[in-house]
Amino acid sequence: MGGYRGKARELLESKSISVGDRVKIRKKGRTYEGLLMPRIELGDPNHLVVKLDSGYNVGVKVEEALEIAKMKGGKAPKMRMPPLKFERDPDKPNITIVGTGGTVASRVDYRTGAVHPAFSAQEIYNAVPELVDMANIKAVTACNVLSENMTPKLWAKVGETVADELNGEASGVVIAHGTDTMGYTAAALSFMLQDLSKPVVLVGSQRSSDRPSSDATLNLIGAVAAAGADMAGVCGVMHGSTEDKYCLIHRGTKMRKCHTSRRDAFQSVNVLPLGMIRNGKLELFQDVKRRSDAEVKVDSKFEEKVALIKTFPNIQSVVVEDLLDRGYRGIVLEGTGLGHVPESLYSGIKRAKKEGVPVVMTSQCIWGRVNMRVYSTGRDLLELDVISGGDMLPETAYVKLMWVLGHTQNFEEVRGLMRKNLAGELTSRTRPDTFMKSFLPEG
Amino acid sequence: MGGYRGKARELLESKSISVGDRVKIRKKGRTYEGLLMPRIELGDPNHLVVKLDSGYNVGVKVEEALEIAKMKGGKAPKMRMPPLKFERDPDKPNITIVGTGGTVASRVDYRTGAVHPAFSAQEIYNAVPELVDMANIKAVTACNVLSENMTPKLWAKVGETVADELNGEASGVVIAHGTDTMGYTAAALSFMLQDLSKPVVLVGSQRSSDRPSSDATLNLIGAVAAAGADMAGVCGVMHGSTEDKYCLIHRGTKMRKCHTSRRDAFQSVNVLPLGMIRNGKLELFQDVKRRSDAEVKVDSKFEEKVALIKTFPNIQSVVVEDLLDRGYRGIVLEGTGLGHVPESLYSGIKRAKKEGVPVVMTSQCIWGRVNMRVYSTGRDLLELDVISGGDMLPETAYVKLMWVLGHTQNFEEVRGLMRKNLAGELTSRTRPDTFMKSFLPEG
Structure with a gap:
């Protein structure tokens, strides 16, 4: 049928x-x-x-x-349908869906084994015709890769596409993106898009293998609602529970995929979600920047020679030194606890300091914040000019360091920018109710 | 006073x-x-x-x-008190507390800035005199390092100490350990201690900087209760909530520090906790192995040339190749989602395969399980002989691969052992209620 x-x-x-x-x-x-x-x-x-x-x-x-x-007069539809022309309704917002290769609007690959990251307006419409009731939908493609293959160059391409649309007729942009690296791309866009005056909403589908149906429909509806809302900034919209009940809106620099397959895999870490979309209605949980007509600029200079290193017992300094030998210009460590690493890593860090290569500390705990002033070993690291990543996600710190080093390689300037909140990535206080609890709306 | x-x-x-x-x-x-x-x-x-x-x-x-x-006859107590001799009560279990340098029973370092990982029976008793009502306490020291400096050699030393005690008069052992790498050490002991017939309980203190009091007392009481219980195996006992209400018992291969500072930082990942201790009573949530009189053996052969690599967008194959050049014998990847890595890492993985160096896949999502059969890129990795880590924690997979490679470097044997559940590290089904929710007891 x-x-x-x-x-x-x-x-x-x-x-x-x-x-x-x-x-x-x-x-x-x-x-x-x-x-x-x-x-x-x-x-x-x-x-x-x-x-x-x-x-x-x-x-x-x-x-x-x-x-x-x-x-009378029926015929089998062609496999390839002509491009869709929607009747434009001036009372509805213009939303552009930017394809990156995320498989949000297609399930074919999952069933046949072949990956088809391509998507078109037609496919999206076939999948979720409700979207046309919500907005004038336009679809463009920025790139066509699986999300694990996203790179800084592709982030830049996505950013340029988004800015073109927002500086054109779009009131908001939805980016269909694979979930694997959605958090990294969301962070990259958060730093790249300057004077961002409208919503840029990443959306994906978990295609949970334990459920017969997909989460794509609700997520896309939520994303288009968010893209048309009175907000400005980069965010992600994904299921808030395992049921098709509501989507949460996560800040682009604070969202993380915390489960391999569940629909509610994405969590806001160390902060409350920005809001949710339930029954087609958007509710904000906090004050957000409102939309305006400012022209969006793209600043997509990334230093690609940056590495994210998770530390572990017995990690050796050669891990850092080999990267220095290969010309790496920045290192984000995912240390333990409040921001510690084994002493066996100290000589590598010392050499990085000597060579002016900034080292930023984050925590593999994921939740909480780095504080290197509690234990003497942390203070040793501060003396080695290791920069505290505060409550930044390690993934966000990695993207941020690439972006910062794309603009300056002066150590003091890098340290200053890494410690400064540029796009909601750093907060000064953590609410106690933002740890390890799926956000549950009332009612 | x-x-x-x-x-x-x-x-x-x-x-x-x-x-x-x-x-x-x-x-x-x-x-x-x-x-x-x-x-x-x-x-x-x-x-x-x-x-x-x-x-x-x-x-x-x-x-x-x-x-x-x-x-009459008072005098200022000496700063250094003589070793404590407890009156032994035959009706109480004999529990040995093994010190490793964890700062569970001391707060001095935190306040003065100097780290004092040393601990003694006296200090523990001064801190928590209730312990003496629960058990005949003996204290021994296995090592004296901050937990980030634990190594396979020290794991072995702790294991030997534990086995000596259990094969002597101890009915159970409590290991006072820093929280930073407690999960890694717990996993190491889980693989090392063979025919483990009694409880081995890791315990620590988060010394949450946001609270005036410490969690050490409740954690130690809970740990001693667990060590005296009718259980066998390695577990960790830490606060189950931010209040001093109950401790949870986590399986040694499934526990993870998920917050830098909260008392309830430790979580059982992908499984329910084994049980809890509340009001001095131990309640088990599931069947556990019971204690016996079997002699405990220590098998502490670890291959130290193993690395844990978290992948990230734009990670390059040189990260793997430099390790191969340095003689590394095994690699655990922390990929994205269901177990994916950028194509830019493929040539490094190919070389590892060619050189017979096993590569194990885990997920940086933390929760859920690796499934490389869903997408074609995952199947590419399976063809490159990347071994699925199932629902193992990346940290546990790292420790396990070291231990497995300490016993065989035959690829097929390594693959067989990595896929086999040796110490509760792999489960075949995940309960839906084990994701992202602090375990809350009823009542």
């Missing part, structure tokens, strides 16, 4: 209508005639999608279909 | 008694006479500690002190 399930499937079967048939559907006030289009599996099963003779696709909710009839 | 606070201080002040004074204390059925000893700050303020003329120290609860009087 071309991806139709549930009530839609029952309705179609009762009328002996198949995908490719020409149908006439009447709903309150309007009647559509055209070809019944297939749905991909993750779409809302309660929407019938019809390609009108004008080339436009429309979605009709099963409940709203007062009448449906098979007409 | 020598560390006395609250009611104890009030009582002493009302009688003009100071530390070093000779006192007579009467409680129900017994009277003690001796020198009033100082308390260190983290001890229970309701215990008065008196050094008897026999050399024994006794603790008397303020509420139980029916009468207290200052006597």
Whole structure:
């Protein structure tokens, strides 16, 4: 049944209508005639999608279909459909969905084994026709890679695409992105996009293998809602629970994938989420920067010779020294506890200091904040000019150090910028209710 | 007032008694006479500690002190007290506390800035006199380093000490350990201690800087309770909440420090805790191996040339290749999501395969499990003989690979052992209630 399930499937079967048939559907006030289009599996099963003779696709909710009839003149739809032209509604926000290769709107790869990170406006519409009720959707592609293969050069390309759209007609941008490195890209955009006056929303799908349906629909709806809201800044929108109930909005520099497969894998670390989208309504939990008409600028200079090193018992200084030999210009350590490393790493750190290569300390605890003043070993590291990463995520500190070193390699300037809150990555106080608890909304 | 606070201080002040004074204390059925000893700050303020003329120290609860009087013959106690001799009670379990340099029973370093990882039976008793009511306590020192400086050689030394005690008179062992690398040491002991027939309980103190008091007392009481229980295996006992209410018992291969400073930093990852200690009572949440009289063996062969590498966008193959050049024999990757790495790391992994160096995949998500069969890139890695770490913690996988390579460097044998559950480190199914929620007991 071309991806139709549930009530839609029952309705179609009762009328002996198949995908490719020409149908006439009447709903309150309007009647559509055209070809019944297939749905991909993750779409809302309660929407019938019809390609009108004008080339436009429309979605009709099963409940709203007062009448449906098979007409003459049907034909099997082509595998490749022509680009979608949406009727533009001036009362709706213009939202651009930027594809990066994230597989948010496709499930094919998961089922056949072949990865198809490509996506198109058509696919997104087929998946989630509700989006067209929310916004004038435009889709563009910035790149086409699996998210583990994102690089600083691709971050820059995504940033340029986003800025072009926001400085054009878009009121907000949604970036469809694989979940694996979504946090890193969100951090990169947070530092790159200057004077960011509108929402830039990363969204993905966990395609949880333990559940038959996908989380893509709710996430995309939430992301488009966030992109149209009165906000400015980079954020991520993903499920807030394992059910299809609500999405959380996470700050781009504070979000982290904390589970390999669950829908609610993304967590705001050390901070509350910015807000949530439930039943199509957006609720903010805190004050956020509001949207404006300022022109967005892209500052995408990254120093690529930066490494993130997680420390472990018995780690040796050669790990740092080999990177120095290879011309690395910055190192982020993921130390233990409040920011400690084995003494066996000290000579490597000393050499980095000698060569003017900044070393930034974060914690493999993930939650909490680095404090190197508590124990004498931490103070030893401070004397070696190791820079405290405060409550930054290690992943965010890595991206930030690349970006900072792209602008200055003067040690004091680097230290000053690493300690300064540039994009919400550093906070001065941690709320006690932001540790190890999935955020649960009231009601 | 020598560390006395609250009611104890009030009582002493009302009688003009100071530390070093000779006192007579009467409680129900017994009277003690001796020198009033100082308390260190983290001890229970309701215990008065008196050094008897026999050399024994006794603790008397303020509420139980029916009468207290200052006597003649007091003197300032020496700074260094003689070794404590406890009266052995055959009805109580014999518990050995093994010191490693963890600062569980001392707060001095934190306040003065000097680190004093040394500890003694005396210090522990001064800190937590309740322990003597629970068990016949013996204290030995295995090593004296900050936990970030633990190494495989020191793990072996701790293991030997533990086995000596368990094969002697100890019914259980408590290991006082710094929290930073407690999870790594717990994993190491889990693999090393063969035929482990009694409880081996790691305990530490977070000395949360946001709270005036320490978590050491409750943790030590919980650890001694667990060490005396009808269990066998390596576990960790730490606070289950930010209040002094209960401790959780975590399996040694599944525990992780997830916060830099909170008392409840330790979490069981992907599994429920084994149990908890609340109000002095131990409750198990699941079946555990029971204690027996089997002789404990130590198998402490570790291959030290193993590295744990967290991957990140743009990580380069040289990171792996430099380690191979330096003779590393095994690599644990902390990939993204279900177990992915950038393609820029492939040539390094290929070379590792060619040289017979096993590469094990874990996930930087921390929660969930590696599954390299979902995406084609994961299958590429499986073809490169990357070994799935299942739901193992990256830290545990690192320790396990060192231990496995200490016994065989045959690739197929290594793969077989890494995939086999040896000490509770691998589970086949994950309960949905083990993600991102501090365990809360009922009631």
